[in-house]
Amino acid sequence: MTPIVSIWPLAAILVSLLGALPILLSDRQPNLRESWTIVIALIKLTIVASLLPWILEGGSYVFTIAQVIPGVPIELRVDALGMIFALVASCLWLFTSIYSIGYMRALNEHAQTRYFASFAVAISATLGIAFAGNLLTLYLFYEVLSLSTYPLVTHKQNAEARTSGRKYLTYILGTSIGLALPAMLITYSVAGTLDFTAGGILAGKASPELLALLVVLFLFGFAKAGLMPFHGWLPAAMVAPTPVSSFLHGVAVVKAGVFAIFRVIFHILGPETLQTANLGSLITYIAAVTVLVASLVALTQDSMKRRLAYSTIGQLAYMVLGAGMLSALGMLGGIMHLAMHAFGKITLFFCAGAIYVASKKKNISQMDGLGRRMPITYLAFFIGSLSIIGMPPLGGFISKWNLLLGAVEGDQLVLIVVLLVSSLLNAAYFFPIVYRGFFVPAKDGEEEGIKEAPLFCLVPLSVTAFVSLALFFFPDTLLQLARMALGIW
Amino acid sequence: MNATNLHLFVLVVPLLSALAINLLGRRSRQWIAPMVLGSLAFSVFGSIIIMARVIEHGTLSYTVGNWQPPYGIELVVDPLSALMMVLISVVALLASFSSLKSVEQELPGREHLFFTLYMILIAGLFGLVLTGDAFNLYVLLEITSITTYGLIAMGRGRAALSSFNYIIMGSIGACFYLLGIGYIYILTGTLNMADIARILPTLNAPVATATAIAFALVGLWVKMAFFPLHSWLPNAYSQAPTGAGTMVAPLMTKVTVYLMVRVILSMYTPALVFTHEWIAQGVVWASALAIICGSVLALGQKDLRRMLTYIIVAEVGYMVGGIFLANANGLTGSILHIVNDALMTLCLFLVVAAIIYRQGSVSLVSLQGVFRRMPITMAAFTLGAFAMIGVPPTCGFFSKWYLILGGIDGGHWEFVIALVASSLINAVLFFRIIELAYFGSLQDGDHHEHLSTQRHEAPWWMLSPLVLTAVLLIVVGLSTGPLINNVIRLMIPVGF
Numbered sequence: 010m011t012p013i014v015s016i017w018p019l020a021a022i023l024v025s026l027l028g029a030l031p032i033l034l035s036d037r038q039p040n041l042r043e044s045w046t047i048v049i050a051l052i053k054l055t056i057v058a059s060l061l062p063w064i065l066e067g068g069s070y071v072f073t074i075a076q077v078i079p080g081v082p083i084e085l086r087v088d089a090l091g092m093i094f095a096l097v098a099s100c101l102w103l104f105t106s107i108y109s110i111g112y113m114r115a116l117n118e119h120a121q122t123r124y125f126a127s128f129a130v131a132i133s134a135t136l137g138i139a140f141a142g143n144l145l146t147l148y149l150f151y152e153v154l155s156l157s158t159y160p161l162v163t164h165k166q167n168a169e170a171r172t173s174g175r176k177y178l179t180y181i182l183g184t185s186i187g188l189a190l191p192a193m194l195i196t197y198s199v200a201g202t203l204d205f206t207a208g209g210i211l212a213g214k215a216s217p218e219l220l221a222l223l224v225v226l227f228l229f230g231f232a233k234a235g236l237m238p239f240h241g242w243l244p245a246a247m248v249a250p251t252p253v254s255s256f257l258h259g260v261a262v263v264k265a266g267v268f269a270i271f272r273v274i275f276h277i278l279g280p281e282t283l284q285t286a287n288l289g290s291l292i293t294y295i296a297a298v299t300v301l302v303a304s305l306v307a308l309t310q311d312s313m314k315r316r317l318a319y320s321t322i323g324q325l326a327y328m329v330l331g332a333g334m335l336s337a338l339g340m341l342g343g344i345m346h347l348a349m350h351a352f353g354k355i356t357l358f359f360c361a362g363a364i365y366v367a368s369k370k371k372n373i374s375q376m377d378g379l380g381r382r383m384p385i386t387y388l389a390f391f392i393g394s395l396s397i398i399g400m401p402p403l404g405g406f407i408s409k410w411n412l413l414l415g416a417v418e419g420d421q422l423v424l425i426v427v428l429l430v431s432s433l434l435n436a437a438y439f440f441p442i443v444y445r446g447f448f449v450p451a452k453d454g455e456e457e458g459i460k461e462a463p464l465f466c467l468v469p470l471s472v473t474a475f476v477s478l479a480l481f482f483f484p485d486t487l488l489q490l491a492r493m494a495l496g497i498w
Numbered sequence: 499m500n501a502t503n504l505h506l507f508v509l510v511v512p513l514l515s516a517l518a519i520n521l522l523g524r525r526s527r528q529w530i531a532p533m534v535l536g537s538l539a540f541s542v543f544g545s546i547i548i549m550a551r552v553i554e555h556g557t558l559s560y561t562v563g564n565w566q567p568p569y570g571i572e573l574v575v576d577p578l579s580a581l582m583m584v585l586i587s588v589v590a591l592l593a594s595f596s597s598l599k600s601v602e603q604e605l606p607g608r609e610h611l612f613f614t615l616y617m618i619l620i621a622g623l624f625g626l627v628l629t630g631d632a633f634n635l636y637v638l639l640e641i642t643s644i645t646t647y648g649l650i651a652m653g654r655g656r657a658a659l660s661s662f663n664y665i666i667m668g669s670i671g672a673c674f675y676l677l678g679i680g681y682i683y684i685l686t687g688t689l690n691m692a693d694i695a696r697i698l699p700t701l702n703a704p705v706a707t708a709t710a711i712a713f714a715l716v717g718l719w720v721k722m723a724f725f726p727l728h729s730w731l732p733n734a735y736s737q738a739p740t741g742a743g744t745m746v747a748p749l750m751t752k753v754t755v756y757l758m759v760r761v762i763l764s765m766y767t768p769a770l771v772f773t774h775e776w777i778a779q780g781v782v783w784a785s786a787l788a789i790i791c792g793s794v795l796a797l798g799q800k801d802l803r804r805m806l807t808y809i810i811v812a813e814v815g816y817m818v819g820g821i822f823l824a825n826a827n828g829l830t831g832s833i834l835h836i837v838n839d840a841l842m843t844l845c846l847f848l849v850v851a852a853i854i855y856r857q858g859s860v861s862l863v864s865l866q867g868v869f870r871r872m873p874i875t876m877a878a879f880t881l882g883a884f885a886m887i888g889v890p891p892t893c894g895f896f897s898k899w900y901l902i903l904g905g906i907d908g909g910h911w912e913f914v915i916a917l918v919a920s921s922l923i924n925a926v927l928f929f930r931i932i933e934l935a936y937f938g939s940l941q942d943g944d945h946h947e948h949l950s951t952q953r954h955e956a957p958w959w960m961l962s963p964l965v966l967t968a969v970l971l972i973v974v975g976l977s978t979g980p981l982i983n984n985v986i987r988l989m990i991p992v993g994f
Contacts, residue, residue, distance in 0.1 A: 076979030077896055083976070149890035156889065163936070171937050178929055186888070186921045191914065194899070198906045 012069040018085040018140045019072050021056040021095070025049050026133040029126040036122045043110050046125050050103040053132070057092075057099045064092045065489060071142060080202045083149065086142030088205075090275070090494035093344065093487060094268050095139035097351045098261050102132045104469040105256040108359055111465025112252050115366045123160060124250070130157040135261040138268060144193055144203040144277060147269055148185070151231070154265055155181045161253045162246045173245040180232050180242035189230025189269075192223050196277060205272055207496055209279020217286035220278060224288055227273045228295060233266025234329060235322040237299040243322055247314040251362030254314055259354040263321055264347055267328045271344065275494070280335045292333025297427045299326035304434035311372045313361045316438060317354070323431065324350045324397060330424070331412050337497050339415025344491040345484070346408035349396065352477045353405055356393030359470035360386050363462035373442055380446025382459045385467060387446045389474035394439035396477040399432055404480030407488075503560055504551075505575050508544040508583060509624040511537045516617035523610030527602075530613055534594050537617065541587040541624070545580070552580040553984050559630065567630070568690035574630035577985045578833065582627040582756050585837055589748050589844050590620045592963040596851045597741030599959045603855060604739050605652060612652060616745065619645040623753050632679050632765060633689045635757065639675065639721065643668045646750060649742040650734050660733035667730040671720030678714025681706060682765075691765040699767060708774070711766050715758065722754035724814050725788030732807040740851045743803070748844040751810055752836045755817045759833060759989075762821065768991050772824045782908075785819025786916035788812065793923040802860035803850050805927060806843070809886065812920055813839045819913050820901045826994040828904025833986045834978065835897035838885070841970055842894055845882035848964040849875055852956035865931060867938030871954050874961060876935055878968035883928035885971045888921045893975035 028049035035042040060070060070087040077083055087095075109128070113121050134157055137150030155178070163174035197203055199219070200210040211220065232239040246258050257263075274280065274292070283289055303323035310316040324346070331343025363386045370376055380387035392403065399409030409432065416424040461467055480487070515537035522529040552558060557576040561567060575583070594616070601612050622642035629635050647668070651661035683689060685706055686697040698707060716727075723731035735747050762771050772778050792812025799805040817839070820832030852875045853860050853868065869876045885894035898917060905914040955961065974981070 075891075075976040077891075077976065078899065078978070082979070083891065145890070152889045156884065160936075166937055171933060174933070175929075178925070182887075182925050183922060186925065187918055190921075191902070191918060194902050194906060198903055 012071040012086065013063065014072060015070040016072055017056055017060060018070050018087050019074065021053055021060070021099070022085075022133050022136045022140065024053050024056065025129040025136075029129040032126045032129060033122060039114075039121065042122060042125060043106075046106045046109075046129070047103075049129060050099070050106045053136070054099045054103055057095050057136070060087055061092060061096070061486075064089055064493075065486070067493065074146075078145065081143055081145045081197065081204075083146050084142035085137075085140040085146065086205065087140050088494065089490045090268075090271065090344065091139040091141070093348055093490050093494070094264065095136055097264075097348050098132065098135045098139065101256060101260050101351060101355055101473070104355070104473055105252050108255070108362070108466055108469040109252040111463040111467075112250065112362050112366055115463055115466070116250075118164070118250060120164065120166075124164060127157055127160045128253075128256075131161065131257060131261065135265060138265045141205075141272075143205060144196070144272070147272060148189065148193060151233075151265060151269060152182075152185060154262060155185065155233075158253075158257055158262060161257065162249045164250055164253070165248065170248050173248040176245040177242045180239055184230050184232035184239055187230075188226045192226035192230055195219075196223060203277070205276035207276065209275075209277055209282050211277065212279055212282045215282075217288070220283065220286045221288055221291060223278060224283070224291055227278075228270060228292065228329070231266045231269040231273075233262050234270050235263060235266065235299070235325050236295060236329060237302055237322070240299070240303070240322045244315050244318040247312070247318050251314070251358060251365060254318075255355045255358030255362065258318065259321060259358045260351045263325055264351060267325050267347055270329055271332055271347075274332045274335075275340070280340070284335050289333055289335040293330050293421070293424060296326040296330035296333055297424060299323065300330060300427055300431045301434075304431050304438070307438045308434065311374050313364070313371060313373050313376070313442070314358070316373065317357055317361060320357075320397065320435065320438065321354060323435070324354070327409075327412060327428075327431075330427075331408075331415060334412075334415045334419055334421070334424070336415050336419050337495060338411050338418055340495055341488075341491050341497075342408050342411030342413075342415055344494060345411060345487065346405075348487050349404040349408045349477070349480060352473050352480060353393045353396035353403070356389055356470055356473040356477060357397070359466065359473065360390040360393065363466045363470060366462045366466060368459045373445065376442065377445050377449040378451030379459065380443065381451075383446075383461050385461060385471060387443060389470045390446075391443050392474040392477055394435075394443065398435040398439060402478065402481045404477050404484065406481060407484050504544055505548050505558065505573060505583070505628055506560060506562075508541045508548070508587070509621055509628060511540050511544075512617045512624070513621035516614045516621065519610055519617060520614040523613065527609050530609055531598050534598065534613055534617065535591070538587060538591040538594055538620070541620075542584075542591050545583040545587045548575055549580040549584050552577055568688045568693040571634050572630035572690060572692075573628045574692075575628060576989070578756070578759070578989045579627045581837065581985050582753070583624060585840055586620065586623050586627065586749060586753070589840055590623075590745055592967055593745040593748070593844060593848070595963045596744050596848050596960045599741075599957060600744075600851050600855050601739065601741040604654075604741065608652065612649065612739070612741065615645045615648045616742070619649065619746075623749060626753055627756060630691050630764075631689055632682065632691055632694065636672065636676055636679060639757070640672055642750070642753075643672065643721070646742075646746055649746065650738040652742070653737045653739045655737060656733070657737040657739075660730075660737045664730045664734040667720055667727070671717045671727075673717070674713050674720065675717030678710045678712070678717060681710035681713065685710065691760075694765050695767050698770060704773070707766075707770055711771055714761060714766075718754055718758045718761070719818070722751045722758070722814050722818075723811055724818055725784070725791050725811055728788075728792070728811045728814075731811060732804055735807045735810070736801065736804045740854050744844065744847045744851050747806070747810060747847050748840045751814055752840045755814065755832070755836055758818070759821060759829075759836075763989065763991060768824065768994070772822075778822045778824050781822040782819050782910050782913050785815040785822065786910075786912045788815030789819070789916040789920045793920045793927075796927055797923065800862050802853075802862065802865065802931060803847075806846055806850065809924070809927070810843060813843075816898075816901055816917065816920075819910075819916075820904055823904040823908045823910060823913065824994070825904050825907050826990050827900050827907050829990055829994060830982060830986050831897050831900030831902075831904050833989065834900060834982065837981070838893040838897045838974065841967060841974060842882055842885045845878060845885070845964065845967040845971060848960065848967060849879040849882065852960045852964060855960060856954055856956055862931065862934060865934050867935065869935040870938070871952065872956060873953070875956055875964065876932075878964045879935075880932060881968040881971055883924075883932065885975075887924045887928060891975045892971045893978070894971075896975055896978040
């Protein structure tokens with residue numbers, strides 16, 4: 010079907026970018042400012058959702074913003090793959106905005122205006138990545154996302170935040186300029202275009218060695234995906250306020266990295282081209298190492314957020330691993346995990362933040378008996394962790410099941426073992442938290458006065474936990490989008 | 499004033515206003531601002547009309563005093579010189595707002611002298627991009643250089659010494675260029691560029707031609723501070739009066755790079771310049787070295803303005819290298835970078851002027867916490883920094899794109915690596931400052947008494963051109979396509 014030229018994708022991006030202005034202007038009136046955030050989030054979600062029906066019918070939207078380089082305009086193109094990411098991101102931004110209000114006010118954080126404004130720019134960039142029609146446009150928004158999250162990561166403006174900010178920029182900007190940009194330019198000089206095209210743009214144009222080089226440059230160049238050894242920024246970024254960690258370092262930023270890798274594998278390099286050059290195993294092995302090592306490291310972390318961060322690194326590698334299988338089931342599993350993990354992980358981060366707001370505790374070893382004081386939070390945490398582990402009846406099961414089927418179908422014994430062992434490890438680092446919360450009694454007199462976090466925190470985390478559950482029973486829309494993205498519907 | 503001589507007026511109006519400023523400004527300084535701004539606004543307006551006309555009708559030429567070329571002096575406006583006219587007039591106009599403020603503060607009572615030189619310099623720059631005559635170019639190059647020496651010497655402290663240093667280097671450069679032209683005149687008997695381009699390839703005097711080319715190019719390299727001939731630039735630009743720096747730093751080196759493009763394309767012809775492949779190769783290697791050394795030297799600086807001057811040295815490497823890649827992408831990148839680098843440098847020097855106006859210094863120590871004191875200025879600085887790093891959609895990204903692509907096309911991986919490395923070093927350089935400005939001093943008890951946290955933004959005279967320039971960085975970035983299709987592509991010679 011011919012794509013429809015439409016300004017709505019641009020509107021979806023701009024609404025929060027321009028929305029940063031009223032947020033900045035209502036600096037003195039916090040209630041008005043937060044109302045703006047919620048209103049913008051709602052408008053954005055509505056626009057994105059209104060684009061969905063036509064995409065589900067197999068159509069697409071395009072909009073050219075500017076002609077900059079011959080054959081590579083700055084162009085938006087909404088397709089099924091982008092739609093999944095955009096839906097997940099704009100939906101979760103709404104919950105995060107609500108949660109932010111509860112969290113930031115309960116902790117009386119400084120510079121909240123800057124915080125909400127930067128957040129609005131970051132979500133704009135995220136949608137830009139989702140709707141990018143070619144690699145240049147994606148790179149553009151990728152960089153905007155990196156830079157707009159810097160003030161969020163360094164929000165506390167103390168020495169620790171400064172160190173983390175440095176680490177963050179070094180890893181993220183260093184890899185995108187040093188690896189992804191040259192890879193993109195080499196691709197352009199070989200292919201003459203950077204449009205996302207089903208089957209890739211390099212078929213028959215690049216030697217296997219060049220392809221292997223590009224695979225490595227792109228995989229590590231988009232370091233937001235956190236593939237080892239370029240993962241160190243993510244645990245460091247945990248110094249940010251928890252809503253930032255939940256949304257950006259659980260969903261938007263990290264998935265932007267994975268999404269970029271998806272785009273490159275599916276629509277630039279092309280699965281079949283990679284298959285012919287026998288490069289699938291290169292991708293899967295790089296990812297498999299990260300899956301296992303990250304899960305092992307997560308076991309050793311006592312800080313709640315750092316444990317979640319390492320868990321995220323491991324789960325992101327699952328997605329890359331799925332894409333690297335280059336088989337329909339594997340790639341499907343990878344795409345589905347992008348959505349499923351988002352809902353699960355944001356729940357976990359929300360819970361970590363709620364626990365911090367209620368008790369000021371950051372370390373797991375101090376959290377004995379908290380589950381009895383905060384049953385809703387802990388229940389949500391339990392649901393979220395089950396989803397990430399991949400247990401039925403939760404959304405995470407669907408994606409992990411497809412990944413496993415993909416590995417079985419491809420007769421890749423090593424990957425089957427990696428997936429199973431990693432799921433066990435996931436359980437091993439999540440269950441003790443829940444167990445401590447419910448079954449280990451608190452030290453005497455320590456837990457007096459601790460009760461559930463404010464409703465602004467509690468409601469979003471309950472809803473995302475519920476969605477994780479619901480996605481097991483109603484995954485059809487997502488599955489259909491994922492199949493359409495792969496052209497197997 | 500009609501279709502054929504409007505560009506002469508763009509040149510003459512600033513020149514006449516220079517005289518008027520000297521005469522009237524001596525009586526009362528209230529004359530200065532209207533005359534500076536008025537004549538520059540006229541130039542902007544005129545340049546834009548010329549640009550539109552050239553795009554529509556093609557190259558214009560005008561013979562001064564109706565002396566026919568090749569004997570008379572010919573002024574030629576092709577798409578590239580029209581683009582440079584727009585660039586010069588816009589940058590000069592934006593810079594002059596800020597200069598008027600900072601000169602008022604730094605050189606009270608000498609404003610009319612400063613702006614006399616300032617306007618002559620701008621007229622000279624217009625002349626440089628208009629002239630079609632090789633010797634006339636030398637004269638104008640000296641006019642701009644001498645006015646710049648004067649402007650720099652008006653600075654405080656060791657400015658006079660730095661200016662003297664610059665005079666020596668600048669004169670050596672001028673001599674080299676003049677020798678190059680001399681050889682050409684002996685060979686061809688003409689000084690008209692088009693004429694030289696016609697006669698030179700027919701001569702079959704390879705050694706003499708090569709010598710002439712080499713002398714002229716080395717002369718221009720000294721003038722544009724191409725590493726390792728750069729030593730005069732950092733001192734001269736960082737000790738000049740702030741108001742001079744905002745205009746000289748963005749324009750002088752860029753116009754000299756333009757002259758190199760002009761001389762190569764319209765006088766010596768690319769075929770002759772790039773005959774010896776190893777020379778072109780060598781220049782690209784030297785450019786890669788210039789980029790790396792400029793960037794690394796910038797890392798060692800403890801003052802924002804000095805840091806920027808070393809970045810200019812690195813950026814000159816970008817442009818020279820792009821031209822000597824001798825392919826379409828490289829040349830496109832270089833010409834595009836002339837425009838982009840002028841705007842980025844303007845943006846950053848306007849920030850420097852604004853901060854100096856408020857707190858007297860841009861040493862890195864004094865920049866602590868400046869985000870809180872001057873948030874709008876620093877927001878513009880951040881955009882300028884992103885452009886220097888090469889973050890899309892700011893304009894710096896797109897010229898870098900073409901330059902890297904040219905490097906890949908020509909197989910010059912050392913140039914590609916140098917460009918990428920320089921982007922990374924720029925990221926370190928600028929984020930170091932953004933970090934200082936954003937976090938302030940983290941040690942308690944280390945409070946600098948004079949560094950208040952009160953908001954104290956620069957005056958509107960300085961702020962509005964700054965904000966406009968910052969916006970231009972993105973606007974120009976997004977109009978890269980039209981800029982290349984309508985202007986730059988017309989300049990790429992056949993066979994590239």
